[in-house]
Amino acid sequence: MNSILHVFGWAIVIEIDENTKDFVKVYPARVKFRGFSEESTTQGHKRLAKYIKENAEILEQEANKK
Template sequence: MISPQKWDEFKNSGLLWFINQTLHLFGWAIVVEIDNNTNEIINVYPARVKFRGFDEKSNTEGYIKLSEYLQDNIKQLTKEAKE
């Protein structure tokens, strides 16, 4: 199954933060550019980065978002894994 999703959903679920934590280990990140006026995502691309990891506030928010995503989707994720 392949079901295209919007970048907003991926970002808001905490998955972008989670994946970027791993990518930082290799000096990479997925960058999301957001229009300041409309708050819409205007571009997404991979980039080489010098920084490694996130600050404590970003990590706390990321863990909360990811935990909520798992809580809200665990039944569907388990069902798909078993199919």
């Protein structure tokens, strides 16, 4: 999502408690940069692919709910 938002100078910030790993805040923020490095993008694609692989059944069930 942030890759698309960067085109317009925005990003979604997620603050996580270091001890509990719980989400503390999620909010939009203005940013000066317009994109991620190739290494960062590749890493993100790998993580997304892994998530989809591990959660494909659940994602399909959710998509098929009426």
